[in-house]
């Protein structure tokens with residue numbers, strides 16, 4: 001059956017859902033979500049959403065049941081599906097890490113030789129260890145992995161960590177990182193040209209939203225003699241706008257700065273004579 005919209009699979013409820021829905025809403029796409037809804041068609045963009053368990057998303061995209069999907073790189077790489085990664089989305093950042101009971105000494109990975117490791121990611125874990133010349137026994141379990149060492153199920157674990165709080169509260173310590181993960185958008189590898197055109201439009205909007213999130217709009221006041229010094233500190237999209245103020249000799253300067261350098265730049269601007277600095281969020285940034 002051919003459709004004239006693109007179908008995207010997103011997680012129904014979990015650690016990917018809120019940020020996924022937020023992203024599409026920031027892209028100006030209107031749709032209903034929440035409750036027991038499993039499908040939703042947008043009223044203003046040719047896209048249909050399917051709300052699914054995250055584990056099922058790569059398979060649906062590979063088979064073409066969905067054209068696109070949002071999923072953690074960890075889940076995607078564990079099952080090596082034939083799909084294209086079209087965008088790193090920058091949220092749901094976490095890592096897959098090896099951990100052992102806190103009271104044990106850790107020297108290096110060789111320590112895992114011949115040991116049993118409880119994990120939901122047996123492929124990623126064993127590939128990582130083999131690459132480091134270590135052969136361990138994988139004990140695959142689908143959840144509550146942290147409990148495994150304390151009940152004698154395994155000697156170590158390999159699980160998703162973000163802050164490390166869960167490991168700590170289960171008496172474990174993180175000893176090695178296997179894989180860095182974040183949410184990615186994936187696509188079927190045989191999209192029609194119509195669907196590819198819709199995907200391109202969607203990616204253009206995502207780029208604009210992401211660029212806006214990484215940047216701030218800065219407005220400040222500066223005296224004429226300090227304009228050059230202050231301007232040199234502001235990379236901007238092109239060059240800053242300089243507008244005269246009602247007070248003689250004073251100017252208002254407008255520019256865009258990267259979120260990463262933010263505090264350093266602000267401090268340098270003050271030292272260079274900038275006053276009344278306003279920092280505003282940018283909703284979208286179209287180049």
Ligand code: ATP
Pocket residue numbers: 011012013014015016052053054055071072073074075092093094160161162163181182183
């Ligand atoms: P589902 O019911 O859809 O199968 P799940 O329980 O398997 O959900 P979640 O716990 O919601 O999965 O995690 C989904 C994805 O979010 C993970 O595969 C991972 O990429 C990411 N993730 C997991 N834990 C964290 C965390 N603590 N911080 C940030 N991202 C995380």
Ligand code: MG
Pocket residue numbers: 053054055
């Ligand atoms: Mg899951």
